Every structure is written in C-alpha cells, then in structure tokens.
Amino acid sequence: SSTSSPIMEFPYVSPPHRDLMVDLLSTVETRLDSQLLPSTLPPDVQSFQNQSGTAHGSFHIRSGHDSSPIDFILGSWLHCELPTGGALNITSLSSYLNSSTDAPNFLIELIQSSSTSLILILDLPPRKDLALHPDYLRTFYEDTKLDAPRQTLEIIPEVKPYFSSSLYIRSVVSPTAITVRIEGDAGDSGRLEEIIKQHLDPIAKQVLGIWLDQCASGKREVGESERAGLENRDKLIKSKTIEIDLGSNFPRLFGREIADRVLGTIQEIFSK
Amino acid sequence: SSTSSPIMEFPYVSPPHRDLMVDLLSTVETRLDSQLLPSTLPPDVQSFQNQSGTAHGSFHIRSGHDSSPIDFILGSWLHCELPTGGALNITSLSSYLNSSTDAPNFLIELIQSSSTSLILILDLPPRKDLALHPDYLRTFYEDTKLDAPRQTLEIIPEVKPYFSSSLYIRSVVSPTAITVRIEGDAGDSGRLEEIIKQHLDPIAKQVLGIWLDQCASGKREVGESERAGLENRDKLIKSKTIEIDLGSNFPRLFGREIADRVLGTIQEIFSK
Numbered sequence: 001s002s003t004s005s006p007i008m009e010f011p012y013v014s015p016p017h018r019d020l021m022v023d024l025l026s027t028v029e030t031r032l033d034s035q036l037l038p039s040t041l042p043p044d045v046q047s048f049q050n051q052s053g054t055a056h057g058s059f060h061i062r063s064g065h066d067s068s069p070i071d072f073i074l075g076s077w078l079h080c081e082l083p084t085g086g087a088l089n090i091t092s093l094s095s096y097l098n099s100s101t102d103a104p105n106f107l108i109e110l111i112q113s114s115s116t117s118l119i120l121i122l123d124l125p126p127r128k129d130l131a132l133h134p135d136y137l138r139t140f141y142e143d144t145k146l147d148a149p150r151q152t153l154e155i156i157p158e159v160k161p162y163f164s165s166s167l168y169i170r171s172v173v174s175p176t177a178i179t180v181r182i183e184g185d186a187g188d189s190g191r192l193e194e195i196i197k198q199h200l201d202p203i204a205k206q207v208l209g210i211w212l213d214q215c216a217s218g219k220r221e222v223g224e225s226e227r228a229g230l231e232n233r234d235k236l237i238k239s240k241t242i243e244i245d246l247g248s249n250f251p252r253l254f255g256r257e258i259a260d261r262v263l264g265t266i267q268e269i270f271s272k
Numbered sequence: 273s274s275t276s277s278p279i280m281e282f283p284y285v286s287p288p289h290r291d292l293m294v295d296l297l298s299t300v301e302t303r304l305d306s307q308l309l310p311s312t313l314p315p316d317v318q319s320f321q322n323q324s325g326t327a328h329g330s331f332h333i334r335s336g337h338d339s340s341p342i343d344f345i346l347g348s349w350l351h352c353e354l355p356t357g358g359a360l361n362i363t364s365l366s367s368y369l370n371s372s373t374d375a376p377n378f379l380i381e382l383i384q385s386s387s388t389s390l391i392l393i394l395d396l397p398p399r400k401d402l403a404l405h406p407d408y409l410r411t412f413y414e415d416t417k418l419d420a421p422r423q424t425l426e427i428i429p430e431v432k433p434y435f436s437s438s439l440y441i442r443s444v445v446s447p448t449a450i451t452v453r454i455e456g457d458a459g460d461s462g463r464l465e466e467i468i469k470q471h472l473d474p475i476a477k478q479v480l481g482i483w484l485d486q487c488a489s490g491k492r493e494v495g496e497s498e499r500a501g502l503e504n505r506d507k508l509i510k511s512k513t514i515e516i517d518l519g520s521n522f523p524r525l526f527g528r529e530i531a532d533r534v535l536g537t538i539q540e541i542f543s544k
Contacts, residue, residue: 129401129403129404129505130439130440130443131401131440131443131444131505131508131509132401132504132505132508134440134508134512137439137440137443141439142439147435147439154435161433163419167402167409167413167414167419167447167448168402168403168406168409170447171402171403171409171446171447172403175439175442175443176439232404233401233403233404236403236404236406237403240406
C-alpha cells in the first residue's frame with residue numbers, strides 16, 4: 001500500500017485539501033487492496049524535484065491483477081514555485097478499468113494556483129460514445145443520480161464554471177462532470193479551506209463511492225468483439241490526456257532529464 | 273422558399289429575437305437554395321393551434337436534393353400561454369447533413385419563458401465520437417476557432433451557464449456548445465432585447481457562417497463502410513432528441529390530436 005510512500009505526504013497544500021486526497025487514496029487502496037499489485041515505480045519517479053528545488057512531485061501507480069477489472073490507479077502531486085511569488089499545486093487521483101468491463105473510470109484533479117483560487121475536476125469519464133449508447137448513460141449517470149453532486153456545488157456563490165483550454169479534455173468528460181473554479185475573496189484563504197472541507201470533501205467521496213460500488217465491481221460483461229474497440233478508445237484517450245496535461249508543462253517545470261524519466265515511465269504503463 | 277410561409281412570422285417574440293430568426297433562416301435558404309426541395313409539409317403542420325387558442329405553433333422543413341449533402345433544414349416556433357399569465361416562446365433552426373459527409377450539423381434554439389429570461393442553445397453538434405476522433409475535433413472545432421464566440425458571450429454579466437435537465441441532450445452537443453441562460457433584471461425587458469441584438473445576433477450569424485462555409489459544403493469524403501455507422505448514430509440522436517424535446521410536452525400543450533399529427537409528420541421525415 002501507499003501508507004509509507006511519498007504520495008501520502010501531499011505537502012504544500014492546505015490541511016483540508018491534504019485530508020481529502022489522503023482519504024480518497026486510502027479508500028481506493030483499502031477497497032481494492034486484494035486486486036492491486038504492489039507499486040513497481042522506481043524511487044526517482046515516486047518522488048522527484050528539479051535542480052533548483054523550486055519544483056517537486058510524486059507519482060504513485062498500482063496495477064490491477066490479471067483477474068481484476070482494474071487496469072491501474074494513479075495518484076500524483078506536483079508543486080512548483082511561480083515566478084510571481086506564489087505556487088502552483090496540482091493533486092490528482094485517477095482509476096482506470098481494463099477492457100473486461102466498459103464501466104466508467106474515476107478522476108479527480110485539484111489545481112491550486114493561489115491560496116484563494118482552486119480548479120476542481122471530478123468525473124466518471126465514460127468509456128463509450130454516450131450519444132450512441134443511451135442505455136449506458138442511463139445505467140451509470142442517470143440511475144446513479146450523478147448529476148446531484150454537481151448541482152449541489154453549483155449553487156455555492158464562490159463556485160464558477162471552468163472550461164479547460166483543451167477542447168479534447170472537454171470532449172472526454174461526462175455530462176455530469178464537475179469542472180469548476182472556486183474563487184475565494186483575495187486575502188481570505190480560510191473561506192477556500194472551508195469550502196473544500198464542507199463541500200468538496202463530501203461530494204468527492206460520494207462520487208468515488210458511486211464509482212467503487214457501480215463501476216469498479218466489474219459486473220458488466222463485454223463481448224470479445226467489443227473489447228478491441230474499447231481498448232483502442234481507452235489507449236487513445238490516455239495518450240492524448242498525458243500529452244495535453246503533462247507533455248508541454250512537465251519539461252518546462254522539471255527540466256528535460258526528469259521529464260523524460262517520469263513521463264517515459266508513465267507512458268509505458270499507460271500504453272500497456 | 274419560406275418567404276410567404278407562416279414560419280417567417282415568428283410572432284409573439286421581441287423584434288430583435290424575430291429579426292435574428294428571420295435572418296438566420298433566410299441566410300440558410302438563400303445559400304442552400306439550389307440544393308433544397310420545396311416544402312411538402314401539410315398546411316396544418318406548417319401552422320397549428322390548440323382548441324382554446326392558447327397554444328400556437330409552426331414548423332417548416334425542406335429536404336435536400338439527392339445529390340446534396342443536406343438531409344433537411346427545420347425551422348420552428350412555438351407559443352404557449354402559461355397559467356401564471358406569462359408565455360413560453362421557443363424558436364429554433366436546425367440543419368442536418370446526410371451520410372455523404374460526416375461534418376457537424378447546425379442548431380440554434382431560443383427558449384423564452386418570461387420577458388427578462390432567455391435560454392440559448394447554439395452549437396454545431398458533432399457526428400462522431402470526439403474522444404475517438406481528435407482530427408475531426410481539430411478540423412471542425414479548433415481550426416475554426418469555434419470556442420471564441422462562446423468565450424465572448426461568457427463574459428457578459430447577465431449570461432449564466434445553462435444545464436439541460438436531460439443528460440442525453442448534454443451528451444450530444446460539442447465542447448464549444450453555447451448553452452446559456454440570460455437573466456435580465458425583472459421588469460427591464462429592454463436589456464434582454466439589447467443583449468439579443470448586440471451579442472446573440474452577431475454570434476449566431478458567425479456560428480452559422482462557419483457551418484455554411486466549413487460543413488454544408490460537403491467537402492468531406494465518407495467511405496462506404498463508415499456510412500452505416502454514421503446513419504445509425506444520426507438516426508438515434510434525431511429520434512432521442514424528438515422524444516426528449518417534444519414527446520412529453522407537445523401532447524400536454526396542444527392536445528393529443530394535434531400532437532399526433534405534427535409529431536407523426538416530423539418523425540417520418542427524421543427517420544427517413
């Protein structure tokens with residue numbers, strides 16, 4: 001498990017932000033424990049920093065057993081001092097299923113670029129074209145009432161819609177995706193911490209609970225003929241997502257050598 | 273053409289709203305004129321009202337020639353007095369392409385439930401699974417800078433995000449779709465009319481222009497093997513969209529007999 005690994009530190013972020021990430025990751029590892037292999041990531045991918053010490057990061061990946069519907073789970077945190085004096089902190093947890101099931105994946109990402117501003121992406125990204133599969137939409141998004149947490153969050157005055165600059169990223173999320181920017185008053189970081197604790201924390205746990213109960217259980221049957229299409233789509237999305245999320249920023253933040261090492265390791269796991 | 277047909281009246285709505293709809297429909301019919309067959313809709317589908325005269329509507333449909341990439345264009349307006357004293361007015365224009373091309377369709381819908389509140393849906397709905405077709409996304413949404421009009425509108429203080437209650441409807445729009453609610457101050461219908469004239473009007477014309485130039489021209493080649501998949505997806509979306517948009521409301525507003533006649537005629541054209 002990850003209890004003694006650098007991932008669980010989630011340093012640099014506020015206590016409620018850290019508590020949330022630790023709880024989510026612990027929950028996933030506890031619930032899926034018997035299905036997950038030990039981490040095989042090299043220590044210098046589990047924790048790394050740039051030469052000047054202004055950028056620091058950690059990845060944690062555990063693949064699923066062959067007999068499990070889990071492809072792998074991935075946790076990460078990244079910290080980068082900004083030239084403006086502040087810092088950028090990104091923490092994420094994602095869980096990918098393999099082609100023995102077509103159920104949605106899980107994704108949460110918190111991007112904090114100041115003590116009063118936070119972007120939250122929380123979703124069960126679909127693994128099929130929803131326009132072509134209304135039954136799938138009903139099973140995983142309507143019957144699970146997955147739009148309710150989004151609606152709960154939407155009415156908080158500090159919560160604004162967030163649009164990724166990447167149209168591709170916008171294309172791979174579900175219609176119940178929570179993609180919001182939370183803007184506290186300048187100088188009042190307490191309010192943002194309060195929103196994380198009182199609102200984001202229970203909502204993120206609720207969505208993860210839906211994923212664990214309805215998706216990770218692998219009850220879906222996928223025919224042999226469907227598997228190839230599913231694998232093809234999964235692979236493309238993973239490779240495009242890395243390219244967009246990390247491909248351009250990572251070398252800039254950590255330097256070429258670290259970027260090559262870390263991204264190389266992750267890409268290898270993603271393309272399996 | 274539609275110049276003398278009931279569709280062009282767009283009664284009950286404000287002058288800038290009517291001007292916008294008339295301009296859009298005239299532009300489409302002028303640009304595509306040589307490709308469109310005359311309307312064959314029966315007069316009682318071109319214009320209809322309920323027995324008590326509280327609900328009134330009009331449809332206008334023209335199919336494309338066999339050699340054209342246009343499947344059909346559809347304009348409509350609906351007016352219903354509300355028990356609360358106000359009225360609901362819906363106007364729409366959509367253009368569907370056939371399977372000789374996979375280019376996006378065009379859709380605009382304005383839903384006005386009071387003199388100070390308006391919902392706008394404006395999009396080029398994609399005809400492929402965008403997560404699986406990043407090249408398609410680039411061609412029709414990135415290279416055309418289709419997100420710019422959405423961003424322009426977003427910064428107007430009266431413009432709020434709108435989420436359809438139907439997750440299916442949310443699933444069929446593009447990542448650049450404009451789905452907003454415009455809320456003017458109560459009692460000040462002038463501001464809403466000003467926003468329609470100054471902002472919605474040019475933006476809607478810009479998006480229609482992109483569709484006419486980049487999509488309706490039919491420059492894409494679709495292989496024989498791809499056509500069946502495209503037709504299948506198109507048909508499903510059209511049938512689900514009618515069911516969600518009109519299926520439950522129409523009988524309630526117009527009574528069973530008119531609903532059966534009007535929806536029956538439209539479903540027949542949609543399922544061809």
